[in-house]
Amino acid sequence: MSHFSLRLAGVSCQGCINKxxxxxxSLDETFAIASTVANKTEHNTxxxxxxxxxxxxxxxxxxxxxxxxxxxxxxxxxxxxxAVQNVSCQKCVGKITGALRELDELAEVSIDLDKQSxxxxxxxxxxxxxxxxxELGYAPNHNETQTxxxxxxxxxxxxxxxxxxxxxVRLNLFGVTCASCVASIEKAVNAAIATESAHESVTINFxxxxxSVYSSLTESQLVQTIxxxxxxxxxxxxxxxxxxxxEQRQQQEYQHKIRxxxxxxxxxxxxxxxxxxxxxxxxxxxxQQLAWGVVGLLTLAVLxxxxxxxxxxxxxxxxNRNANMDTLIALGTGSAxxxxxxxxxxxxxxxxxxxxxxxxxxxxxxGLINLGQAxxxxxxxxxxxxxxxxxxxxxxxxxxxxxxKAITLPVEEVQIGDLVLIRAGEKIPVDGQVIEGESxxxxxxxxxxxxxxxxxxxxxxxxxxxxxxxxxxxQASKVGSDTMLAQIIEMVSNAQNSKPAISHLADKVSSVxxxxxxxxxxxxxxxxxNFGPAPTVINMLVTATSVLIIACPCAxxxxxxxxxxxxxxxxxxxxxxxxxxxxxxxxxxxxxxxLDKTGTxxxxxxxxxxxxxxxxxxxxxxxxTALEQGSTHPLASAVVSYCAQHKSQIAPLxxxxxxxxxxxxxxxxxxxxSLLLGNQRLMREQGVDISDVATKAEQWEAMAHTVIYFAxxxxxxxxxxxxxxxxxxxxxxxxxxxxxxxxxxxxxxDNEHTAxxxxxxxxxxxxxxxxxxxxxxxxxxxxQQRGLVVAMVGDGINDAPALAKANVxxxxxxxxxxxxxxxxxxLIRGSLFGVSQVIEVSKATMRNIKQNLWGAFIYNSVGIPIxxxxxxxxxxxxxxxxxxxxxxxxxxxxxxxxxxRLRLFTPKTQEPSQGIAQAITQGDQANG
Numbered sequence: 001m002s003h004f005s006l007r008l009a010g011v012s013c014q015g016c017i018n019k020x021x022x023x024x025x026s027l028d029e030t031f032a033i034a035s036t037v038a039n040k041t042e043h044n045t046x047x048x049x050x051x052x053x054x055x056x057x058x059x060x061x062x063x064x065x066x067x068x069x070x071x072x073x074x075x076x077x078x079x080x081x082x083a084v085q086n087v088s089c090q091k092c093v094g095k096i097t098g099a100l101r102e103l104d105e106l107a108e109v110s111i112d113l114d115k116q117s118x119x120x121x122x123x124x125x126x127x128x129x130x131x132x133x134x135e136l137g138y139a140p141n142h143n144e145t146q147t148x149x150x151x152x153x154x155x156x157x158x159x160x161x162x163x164x165x166x167x168x169v170r171l172n173l174f175g176v177t178c179a180s181c182v183a184s185i186e187k188a189v190n191a192a193i194a195t196e197s198a199h200e201s202v203t204i205n206f207x208x209x210x211x212s213v214y215s216s217l218t219e220s221q222l223v224q225t226i227x228x229x230x231x232x233x234x235x236x237x238x239x240x241x242x243x244x245x246x247e248q249r250q251q252q253e254y255q256h257k258i259r260x261x262x263x264x265x266x267x268x269x270x271x272x273x274x275x276x277x278x279x280x281x282x283x284x285x286x287x288q289q290l291a292w293g294v295v296g297l298l299t300l301a302v303l304x305x306x307x308x309x310x311x312x313x314x315x316x317x318x319x320n321r322n323a324n325m326d327t328l329i330a331l332g333t334g335s336a337x338x339x340x341x342x343x344x345x346x347x348x349x350x351x352x353x354x355x356x357x358x359x360x361x362x363x364x365x366x367g368l369i370n371l372g373q374a375x376x377x378x379x380x381x382x383x384x385x386x387x388x389x390x391x392x393x394x395x396x397x398x399x400x401x402x403x404x405k406a407i408t409l410p411v412e413e414v415q416i417g418d419l420v421l422i423r424a425g426e427k428i429p430v431d432g433q434v435i436e437g438e439s440x441x442x443x444x445x446x447x448x449x450x451x452x453x454x455x456x457x458x459x460x461x462x463x464x465x466x467x468x469x470x471x472x473x474x475q476a477s478k479v480g481s482d483t484m485l486a487q488i489i490e491m492v493s494n495a496q497n498s499k500p501a502i503s504h505l506a507d508k509v510s511s512v513x514x515x516x517x518x519x520x521x522x523x524x525x526x527x528x529x530n531f532g533p534a535p536t537v538i539n540m541l542v543t544a545t546s547v548l549i550i551a552c553p554c555a556x557x558x559x560x561x562x563x564x565x566x567x568x569x570x571x572x573x574x575x576x577x578x579x580x581x582x583x584x585x586x587x588x589x590x591x592x593x594x595l596d597k598t599g600t601x602x603x604x605x606x607x608x609x610x611x612x613x614x615x616x617x618x619x620x621x622x623x624x625t626a627l628e629q630g631s632t633h634p635l636a637s638a639v640v641s642y643c644a645q646h647k648s649q650i651a652p653l654x655x656x657x658x659x660x661x662x663x664x665x666x667x668x669x670x671x672x673x674s675l676l677l678g679n680q681r682l683m684r685e686q687g688v689d690i691s692d693v694a695t696k697a698e699q700w701e702a703m704a705h706t707v708i709y710f711a712x713x714x715x716x717x718x719x720x721x722x723x724x725x726x727x728x729x730x731x732x733x734x735x736x737x738x739x740x741x742x743x744x745x746x747x748x749x750d751n752e753h754t755a756x757x758x759x760x761x762x763x764x765x766x767x768x769x770x771x772x773x774x775x776x777x778x779x780x781x782x783x784q785q786r787g788l789v790v791a792m793v794g795d796g797i798n799d800a801p802a803l804a805k806a807n808v809x810x811x812x813x814x815x816x817x818x819x820x821x822x823x824x825x826x827l828i829r830g831s832l833f834g835v836s837q838v839i840e841v842s843k844a845t846m847r848n849i850k851q852n853l854w855g856a857f858i859y860n861s862v863g864i865p866i867x868x869x870x871x872x873x874x875x876x877x878x879x880x881x882x883x884x885x886x887x888x889x890x891x892x893x894x895x896x897x898x899x900x901r902l903r904l905f906t907p908k909t910q911e912p913s914q915g916i917a918q919a920i921t922q923g924d925q926a927n928g
Contacts, residue, residue, distance in 0.1 A: 003106070004058055007075035008065065009047045011037055017050075020065055027064065028055045029659040034104075036078060036123050049077050051106065051123060055660040080120040080129050084138045087113060092138065094784065094807075099132045100124065105777075105801060113501060115190075169219050171211045172242060173204070174232030177313060178325035179510030179557025181231065182206050184317070187511075188229035189213060189222065207561035208246060210236070230316035243391055250377055257374035260306035264367025267302050271295070271360030272882070282355045283347045292344045292357060299337055299359040307333060307366040323514040325553050329369060331518070332548035333362040336881060339541050353535035358545075358881070365549055365885035372889020376554075376896050393464035393485055398429035401473065414479050422472040427464060431483045432474035434459050440468035488828065492572050500581035502849055503560035506856075510556050517551040517864070524868040532869075539869070542878050546867035550884035554892040555859060559852035562899035567845030570902055575829035576838035583824035586808050587842035589789045593737055593835060594780065594802070596794035597748035597758055600812055600832070601734075602724040604795065606635055608642035609705055609723035612696055614716050621646060624710060624718075626653040627666055627677050635706065638722050663749055663772045665708070676711040680751060681770065683709050683716070693719045701753030704761060731762045733832035736909040738763070740836060747776045747802075776802040793827075793835055810835055833909055840907040848902055852895045859891045 011017065017035050024031030035050035052061055058074060065072040087093065097109045100120060107122030120129055133139035176182065182204045189202045193215040204211045211233070213222055219235045226233040236242040275281045283289055303311070311334070313326030336358040343355050399406040401419040411429045414420065419435070422428055428441075440452035443465045452468055455461055461474055464485035480486065525544035532539045568578050578584050595601055613620070621643040628636035643650060658668040664685070665678015676686055680697070683690050688711045690697070697707045700721035710718040737744050746767040748755050755769035768779070776792075780802050783790045792802045795812035803809035812830045827834035867879050 004052045004054075004061055005075055005077050006050045006052060006062070006065075006072050007047050008035070008050050009071035011035070011048050011050075011070055013037060016070065019068060020070070023064055023068060024052075024054060024056070024061070027060075027658075029661055030055055034123050036125070047071075049075060049123065051077065077121050077123065080118075080124065080126055082118055082126070082129070084111065084116050084118050084133060087111060087116060087138055095136055096133065096138060098781070099136060100129065101805070103128055103132065106804070108804070113504060167216075168212060168214045169217075169222055170236040170242075171213065171222065171226070171233045172236060172246065173209045173211055173226070174234075175313060175316070176204075176206065176209050176231060178514075178553040179206060179506070180322070180324040180514045180553050181317075182557060183511035184229055184320065184322045184324065185211065185226055185231055188225055188320075189215075192217060192221070192225045205561050205565070206557045207565050210242075210246075228320075230313075230320045230322070254374055254377045257370045257377065260370040261367050261374060263306035264302055264363050264365075264370060266367075267298055268360050268363030268365075268367050268882075272364060275360060281357045281360075282352075283343050283357065284352070284355065289344055289347065292340075292359070295357075295359050296337070296341045296344055299340075299363050302363045302366060303333060303337060306370060310366075310369075323518060325514065327514055328517060328548045328551055329365070331521075332545045332881065333365050335541065335548075336365075336545055337362045350537065351535070354537040356535075356538055358541070361545070361881045364882045368882070368885045368889055372886075372893055375889075376558075376892045391489060393427070394489075395427045395429040395463075399423070412480065414476055416476055416479055418476045420474050420476055422461075422467045422474060424467060424469050424471060426467050428461050428467060428474070430463050430474075430476045431478035432461055432476045434461060434472055435475050436473035437471055439470035439472050442466040442468070488572075488577060492568060492577060500560065500564060500585035500846075500849070502585055502846070502853070503564075503581070506556050506560055506853055509857075510553055513551070513553045513556065517547065520864060520868070521547040528869065539878060542881065543867065543869045545881045546879045546884040547864055549881050550863045550867040550879070550888050551860060552856070552863075552888045552891045555856035555895045556853075558892060558895045558899070559856050560849050562896055563845055563848045563852060563902060566899055566902040567841055567848070570845075570905060571825075571838050571841045574837040574841065574907065575827055575831065575834045576841070577826040577828055578838070578842075579824050579826075583808060584842050585846060586789065587791070587825065587839055588846040590742055590791045590808060590839055591788040592743045592745060592783055593791045593793060594776075594783075594806070595734075595744065595746045595764070595832075596776075596792075597746055597750055597755065598724060599795040600793055601730045601746065601758060601762055601764075602726050604724065606638040606706070606722045606724040608638055608720055610700060610721040611642075612693065612719040614693060614719065615712075617712070617717060619651070620710070620718055622651040622653055623670060623673075623675055623712070624677065625650045626655050626670055627658075627668055627675060635708065635722055639708075639720065642720075663770075674713050676714070677708065679708060683711065686711070686714060688714050688716055690716055692716075697721075698753060701751060702757055704754055704757035706750050706754055726758065726761060727832065730832055733836060733909070734763050736833065736836040737839075738765070739908075740839060742839070745779075747771050747779055773801055777805055780805045791835070793832070795830075810838075836909045837907040840909065841905065844902060844905045848899060852898055855898070856891070856895060859887075863887060863891075 011020075014037055017033060017037055021031065021033050024033065031052070031054045033050055033052045036048045054061055056064070062072045062074075084096070087096070093111045093113070096111060096118070100107050100109050100122075104122040104124050107120055107124060110119045111117070118129075118133075130139055173185065176185070186202050186204060189211075193202065193213070202211060202213045202215075211226075215222070217225070223233045223235065280288070283292055307329070310326045310329045313324065314330035317324050317327055340357045340359050340362075343350060343357055347355050395411055397408050398411050398414050399421040400409050400414060401407075401421055406421045414430050420430060420432060422439075424439070434455050434457050436457065438454065438456040441455045441461055442452050443462065455472070460477070461472075462485065463478075463483040478484070481490065521544045524547050525540045528540040528543050529536055564581050564584065567584055568581075571578050571584070578587075598604055598606075624639055625643045628639045653670050656669045658666065660666050661678065661682060664682040665676065667677075667682075667686075668675050676682060676688065680690065688709070690709055693709075693716065696719060700707050703721075703723075704726070705721035705723050708720050708722065709716060710720070734744050744763075744765050746755065746759055746762075746764045748758075748767070748769050749771055750769055752769040755767045758764070759767040768775075771779075780790050780792060784805075784807070789807045791808040791810060792806035793810040793812070794803055803811060809824045811826045825838055827838075863884075867884050869878050872878055
């Protein structure tokens with residue numbers, strides 16, 4: 001059964017919908033349609049949106065509707081966007097999602113805890129959504145509420161009265177030096193979005209200096225908004241070019257930092273050694289004034305050459321009434337230099353005890369901070385290796401056959417339907433279907449299968465895979481961003497730029513960090529000036545400067561995104577494509593994993609294993625073929641294949657009154673005979689006596705076979721057992737989950753005997769059979785009500801509701817698009833090992849993030865008081881601003897280095913081949 005989203009015109013009332021439903025059910029008993037017809041006046045459109053569930057194809061469904069005088073075309077469902085309040089945790093999110101899905105079972109609900117906003121895609125009206133929010137206590141005050149409805153768009157040129165211009169724009173950011181810069185940009189963009197769009201959505205990744213903004217603002221408006229905030233931005237058009245540009249920019253920035261380091265330390269180190277070896281760092285004579293005046297000018301030159309970017313950044317922040325790390329560095333080094341130059345020019349204004357100079361502090365701090373940032377850049381560059389390796393799988397050109405000649409074209413110019421020549425040993429540039437030739441294809445980088453797969457005419461191939469020793473001609477079916485490889489790249493990239501819920505606290509602290517440090521610095525100066533021992537001015541300067549320099553917002557800002565990027569990239573190595581940071585975090589807390597059977601535990605390639613004819617008829621195979629040839633169910637294809645193998649000439653028969661009964665089987669009339677084909681439940685419902693074959697059926701079910709019955713005129717004629725081999729890795733993968741302390745449960749539509757046999761062979765803790773899709777959904781809800789974090793693993797349309805409802809949904813990569821779209825994590829290799837590996841990676845990532853956050857908080861909580869002089873009463877010493885600069889640099893380097901440890905993480909569960917891991921890991925080793 002499939003789900004379609006449609007735009008319908010000419011539908012004026014629920015009676016029209018009932019008319020469509022009646023017609024659909026005459027062809028397919030499972031046909032169901034739900035629509036927004038009741039909300040038509042609210043949407044103020046000439047069309048409505050509808051969701052259809054049916055075994056019919058999309059074209060058949062549209063033809064059915066149009067035969068009744070309506071107009072139908074494929075579209076998307078309406079999107080509601082609005083505000084919420086008091087939504088503080090995932091439990092609140094679960095309550096809201098559950099309430100809305102009681103009204104619309106397949107509604108897609110997305111809630112941003114940080115922005116306190118909600119987006120609902122489905123058939124619910126704004127009134128229904130706001131009413132539910134109000135009942136739950138999460139609706140905002142009336143004057144704070146902002147809502148919008150965006151009707152489903154279509155590819156047709158039909159007029160649309162509701163046309164949302166909201167779009168997702170990805171940007172490279174420039175001049176972003178710390179987490180406070182991130183907060184400033186988010187504040188500026190959110191202020192601009194709030195006047196244009198009801199949905200405020202901006203996510204900034206400090207680790208790779210990118211932003212993702214969903215709004216109705218144009219690209220130029222977004223760039224201008226960021227520039228007005230004192231920073232730079234450019235639109236990301238192509239991910240490959242953007243990654244290359246970021247890498248080049250990082251390399252240039254690294255070289256600049258090294259030059260600035262040399263400039264700062266070239267003066268700072270000699271001055272520091274001079275003071276340490278007994279040289280006078282005070283001004284008492286005219287000769288000393290002249291000498292130190294020259295040093296002061298040299299220090300000013302160092303500040304200009306090696307540190308002007310800090311002063312420029314601080315001035316931009318000041319103009320925009322912001323403060324960032326540049327502000328702290330500029331104030332600290334500038335204050336030290338200014339005080340020292342006052343001592344040089346006007347020593348008589350100060351007592352002898354206050355005439356100490358700090359030129360070496362200014363130069364050393366500038367040099368050391370530049371050095372620390374250079375090392376941080378080097379370490380940070382390794383975090384994006386996963387996406388770089390995936391981008392390297394793409395090709396730049398393709399050999400397109402035009403008028404019988406092969407012409408080299410940029411891959412961007414290849415269109416659907418073009419014929420593409422793939423020479424031996426070349427990467428395949430687009431997804432397509434083989435129309436000429438036969439060759440072995442290496443798909444290991446996408447599927448993890450180490451053995452090349454033979455591809456011949458009508459077989460499909462994917463972009464990024466490698467052709468073997470023979471030429472192929474393919475017809476392009478998916479190009480550009482629609483290819484499987486492009487979708488993998490986009491998913492990994494988007495996920496790396498998302499934020500897990502754990503980052504919200506760090507973001508809030510970062511937004512007020514710099515102003516707080518500046519206030520603490522002023523308080524420190526006042527305390528030392530009024531209550532400190534002599535020399536009060538010197539002590540005041542040293543402590544206030546040290547507080548400014550030692551504070552490190554970067555450590556806080558980098559704590560989460562660096563680890564998230566590496567963790568999601570690491571998960572991709574093991575075939576797990578994580579949709580966002582929240583899914584990464586939730587996967588680390590999983591208590592129960594629910595597994596579907598067919599295609600998840602088993603191979604999903606059923607074949608007829610046994611046949612028992614109770615009554616002989618020469619037309620049995622013809623009847624079976626006629627009943628099953630139009631079905632997309634995997635068991636149906638097994639029956640059709642068996643019939644074709646055992647009878648060379650299948651008679652074409654006219655099928656009448658065909659009905660597909662979900663979870664039971666099919667019924668139809670052929671040549672005046674009533675035919676039934678399905679499971680034991682169908683036979684019982686139709687009054688067919690199957691007692692004579694009960695023992696045989698139980699024997700086959702005990703072998704983990706699925707048993708189906710074929711009856712003619714309510715007389716049992718044939719008993720078939722269908723075997724779907726269990727995947728070789730299923731038992732080991734389930735054992736790996738159990739070793740992680742996770743309960744494993746299997747839910748299947750198959751009978752209890754078969755379910756029991758599969759469970760025994762694979763070591764599943766608990767199993768339940770003969771379940772419909774809604775039964776699986778109910779099990780997920782039941783476990784969640786017990787307070788458990790539930791993961792669902794499935795590959796079919798019937799798994800989609802449970803996948804969407806589960807705390808974490810895992811979709812098998814070879815499964816249906818509906819299952820993949822409903823899931824939080826896609827297992828691209830289709831291996832159950834991917835579940836345990838992703839969970840292990842997520843646990844390691846969350847441990848790493850917590851280490852980074854705790855380290856950053858502890859560093860600042862301990863470092864700032866020490867810099868303020870809290871240890872002076874005990875030991876009589878103050879922290880030098882130079883030492884503060886070293887500590888500040890080391891804090892960021894420590895966070896980045898700790899995050900990079902994740903690159904070395906290896907799950908306990910391993911497979912011989914790791915698919916995408918091969919490409920990524922090889923790249924890491926090469927760049928190591």
